Amino acid sequence: MEPALPVFSQAEVSKHGSLEAGVWVTFRGGVYDIGEFVAMHPGGTRSCWRREGPWSPSGRLCELEMDPEDQARQRAVEPSDPYSGDPQRHPVLRVNSAKPFNAEPPPSLLGDSYITPSAIFFKRNHLPVPRVDPASYRLRVEGLPRPLSLSLADLKGRFPKHTVTATLQCAGNRRSEMNAVKQVKGLNWGIAAIGNATWSGALLRDVLREGGWGPEAAAVAGGGARHVQFEGLDADASGTTYGASIPLNKALSEEGDVLLAYQMNGEDLPADHGYPLRVVVPGTVGARNVKWLGKVIVSREESASHWQQNDYKGFSPGTDWDTVDFKSAPAIQELPVQSAITQPADGAVLERDADGEVTVRGYAWSGGGREVVRVDVSLDGGKTWQVARLREGDGEGEEQGEAPPPPPPPGRAWAWKLWEVGAPLPPGEQQVEIVCKAVDNSYNMQPDSVAPIWNLRGVLSNAWHRVRVTVRED
Amino acid sequence: MEPALPVFSQAEVSKHGSLEAGVWVTFRGGVYDIGEFVAMHPGGTRSCWRREGPWSPSGRLCELEMDPEDQARQRAVEPSDPYSGDPQRHPVLRVNSAKPFNAEPPPSLLGDSYITPSAIFFKRNHLPVPRVDPASYRLRVEGLPRPLSLSLADLKGRFPKHTVTATLQCAGNRRSEMNAVKQVKGLNWGIAAIGNATWSGALLRDVLREGGWGPEAAAVAGGGARHVQFEGLDADASGTTYGASIPLNKALSEEGDVLLAYQMNGEDLPADHGYPLRVVVPGTVGARNVKWLGKVIVSREESASHWQQNDYKGFSPGTDWDTVDFKSAPAIQELPVQSAITQPADGAVLERDADGEVTVRGYAWSGGGREVVRVDVSLDGGKTWQVARLREGDGEGEEQGEAPPPPPPPGRAWAWKLWEVGAPLPPGEQQVEIVCKAVDNSYNMQPDSVAPIWNLRGVLSNAWHRVRVTVRED
CATH class of the missing domain: 3.90.420.10 (Oxidoreductase, molybdopterin-binding domain)
Structure with a gap:
């Protein structure tokens, strides 16, 4: 017999979306706390997923039951609603549209994990989620x-x-x-x-x-x-x-x-x-x-x-x-080179670390299997640049000093790279504009600014990413 | 018997590098005047190459002999010079380095012809040109x-x-x-x-x-x-x-x-x-x-x-x-998306045409077989943009109203596209900054400015191209 598990309400789960409160993720009626691993591993949940397989309950992953009343409430509000069959979603997601459901995770959580947990992977539905019977499916x-x-x-x-x-x-x-x-x-x-x-x-x-x-x-x-x-x-x-x-x-x-x-x-x-x-x-x-x-x-x-x-x-x-x-215009197929800063957040107030540096982290990717080969980061709005450290693969072994995995075959770099850089800053309180831009192995670069690539449908937004932060006096 | 042809000195050929004086091209000891075709065809020499094959002497192409003394002089100056075996080059080329020979044609001539004549195709040699015996070559x-x-x-x-x-x-x-x-x-x-x-x-x-x-x-x-x-x-x-x-x-x-x-x-x-x-x-x-x-x-x-x-x-x-x-860094293989303005030249003084427009022309290309799908042109330094007309293929048939050739297979757009746009300008004398930027079918864009892509070897220079011109009072 499995031991009985505690039951949590949706409201309770909602409170756990940060490192401080724990990061709770709902999945298939269960609630999983991944906060411990986010905190334990500098590389976030990466190692955990790799070693134990995603979402496998274990002594280290705390499996919890979700309140059945919540589940029922989510499902049964409007039986005539075509969206009534939509599944539950994790409350940490930022919802851009409820019907159809479109939502994205908090950037800091996204940037913490080489493999994005399915529960927080962005959802982009155009229509209600169909219920498909796997037995009769063809x-x-x-x-x-x-x-x-x-x-x-x-x-x-x-x-x-x-x-x-x-x-x-x-x-x-x-x-x-x-x-x-x-x-x-x-x-x-x-x-x-x-x-x-x-x-x-x-x-x-x-x-x-x-x-x-x-x-x-x-x-x-x-x-x-x-x-x-x-x-x-x-x-x-x-x-x-x-x-x-x-x-x-x-x-x-x-x-x-x-x-x-x-x-x-x-x-x-x-x-x-x-x-x-x-x-x-x-x-x-x-x-x-x-x-x-x-x-x-x-x-x-x-x-x-x-x-x-x-x-x-x-x-x-x-x-x-x-x-x-x-x-x-041609239908978009391959996407252009992209990168963004997942940490710190725009508007954040930061302190330097012991080395007098602020840590900047993010993701970078390019379409068509083109491998990202460099990410440049600026702390002065784009006047001077330093090169970020690319975290190859899932970083497995990196912490133990093992050799990184071999690079992907040419033209088949399908996965993003996470990157980080410790950027030194002069002392004193200051406003800083942090900027990142990536380069892929066709040496395509991101455009500097948004206005010249603006388009009426708002797609292909890949200008340099900028966040403005305040760095506090030591 | 072929009729005797006039003989021209290198100095004489040098004078003919413009539409006004005629465009003379030397090739295999002959001198060819392609000026007539540049003038006759709005699309430049494109149609001519296609219809008659490049460089084939014909009633319309004037074959002339180059002065043998010039040829001898070019060859024999320094027999011990490792570059003494280098071939003759067309005087219209702008020489960046004589030994090894590195040179490029005038932009206006380049942009006039979908197929670049071999004689004016840029030369980029790293070493002396070797003399190879075709009979013993393996x-x-x-x-x-x-x-x-x-x-x-x-x-x-x-x-x-x-x-x-x-x-x-x-x-x-x-x-x-x-x-x-x-x-x-x-x-x-x-x-x-x-x-x-x-x-x-x-x-x-x-x-x-x-x-x-x-x-x-x-x-x-x-x-x-x-x-x-x-x-x-x-x-x-x-x-x-x-x-x-x-x-x-x-x-x-x-x-x-x-x-x-x-x-x-x-x-x-x-x-x-x-x-x-x-x-x-x-x-x-x-x-x-x-x-x-x-x-x-x-x-x-x-x-x-x-x-x-x-x-x-x-x-x-x-x-x-x-x-x-x-x-x-990886060795450069595929190149990023590129475009430039071949007409007008930087610093030119222009007049509007009958429609009150100035004509802007150029080339656009991207590496890796990615097809250029759009070129945006600005006459106000990049604040507003209009879309240039892409001249598909070599434009053959375009003038007769035939359908353009089918697009290249996906991923195999190896050839550039020439483009042009008639851009309206308000009346009155003015300084105008003309800018172009291209987009390929992976929707990669050119970066806005040069400084953020500057690199110590000066490669991969593909920021927006800008020319500054004066438009004269009507």
Whole structure:
């Protein structure tokens, strides 16, 4: 018999979202306190996830029960509400939209962990979360010499399981900085609509080949097939489902690593992340990583969906809603180089450490498998720069002085890098503008300022990230 | 009998480098006047090259002989000079260094032609131009299950001929803008150390496979081979040759289009561009496109050459020659997104056209096969922007209203795009700062300013390009 566990209310959980109070995370009806590990490990929860597997209850992870009344209350408020089937979410998330649910974690928590815990990984839903019965679920694959209908058992049993650590980022990450220049249309994301997870599943490439596709077949039989479309099972009242597509060569490439993923961080996909199956397209904007995947279609044309055709595209700062022609811009696929400061927070009041330094930490990533090779940090608004220390991989072994893991193969750097720097400051109280910018291995740089990349939809916000802090007198 | 042709001295040719005087180009002992076509075609010489093949003498191209005394004088000055074997060059080139020869064309001429004529294509030599006897020439290919020794006839006869239109850019293009911030070490290139040409030859991939290499062999036999090294036949006094390397996966990829090229713009490679054989690595910095190619080596390590290890790398603006650690940065391979204004010139005095507009033209390109999808132009220093018209392909047919050519396959946009915009200006004499910035299909942008990307070697200079002009009272 398992010992009885204490029961906590949602209100109680809400109070635990900081290092001081403990960091409580709800997951599948359980409450987990990860605060101990955040505090114990300079690298945050990274080591813990790696050593024990994410979310595995253990002597060190305190599994607690969530109050069933809370669960019931969350679920049953409006049975006619299409969102009534949505899952519970962790209260530490900052909610940008409740229906559909869109939320991001606190930056400090995000930047603490190389692998982002699923519960705090940003949620970006366009529609209600569909409830999918895993027993009757079938993935249909069309546009092939041999169309397929695959059960979850088929996907798990007939194709090798492939695991990729990949960062997903919403096209609208950091949109709030564009809103500060001039109002755009879209959810007001901060800097945390990005996360890094391990994803496991079948390679889309293997599934397409099972259906008779391949480089040779594409040339002979395909007659111009150039895209792979994905349809979600999430739908609006009229039955229109979410959809997107990617270029066929990304799907077929041996180096593309496109997954039909059934696991996130070593467990079944959470409901908010596409249970039971989603596409993971490493290096590609979140919007193409279709969740609750119902159908895959190899086709001559891109997806006809609204989100492929008339959304998720970039425009010139001079383009407005009267003049925009969505056909004139390509659908966003690979994202540009990005970085942000997760610590300290904007407006924070800081003290120097024993070395007279302030510690600055953050994340950096680039699309298309391009590896981040350098992050520059400035404490004077961008006049002078120092180079941050990149924390390779999950930092496992780093603390024991072991060699870092080998770099990813060229063009397959799908995961972000966390970075930190101890920056010396002259004595005396002062206002400091901290800035970061990353460089990837194509030596693409982030643009200096937001206004010249402003666009009416507020996507692709990747200017230098700036936080203004006060450093206190010693 | 061919009719006798007039003979021109080098001094006479030098006078013809403008639309007014005619644009004379020397090539293989002949002098060609391309001015007529520059003037006749709004798109410059583009149509001409395409229709008649580059440099083919015709009724419309005026073939003239160059003064043999000039030729002799250029060659024979110092027989002991290692550079005495260097070929003649067109006098319109701006010479950054005579020995080794480094020169670039006038921007206005560069921006006028989708295909850059070989004679004015930037020259970037590290050493004297070697004289190679095509009859005895052999390319050695090593690090393979079956090492190869290939004559020119082998390369032309045993492998399919593959033609690619690709832009090459020197890592130091636009270095002069970095020098304006703070002095760097390197040749003071303007904006024209870039050019676009058609290259024909054998695919490196095919040659490596002939030697027994391939994705399968690489995994089994290779045991960690990850690079392809190239050695030039150009050498210094000690016999050290120029060398560089690229990642093996770029060389092996079906989509990499890496050529062992024996033709440029439809003719044998000119001496300055690597006769009889060079590597063309589309999407990759000029320095890896090794000329006068002597040897190809599949290897575990990158090239040990100075130019791979201790040059052609990017660093933080805060890094100086006392602190630089060349091992800390990756060798430049793919280049970041780039654009520049070829017309008007900085400091020009302009008049509006009949529509009250000034015409701005330029080039835009990105590394790694990423297609340029938009160029923004500002006439107020970057406060407001309008979108330039991209001239797809070589513009052939554009004037006849035909449909533009299909876009390049994803990830294989190797060629630049020329662009232009007619920008309205309020009446009255004024100083105008014209700015351009390009966006590629990974939505990477150019950084706003030079200082934050300044680096001690002055490479990767891709900030917004700015020219300051005076617009005259009507």
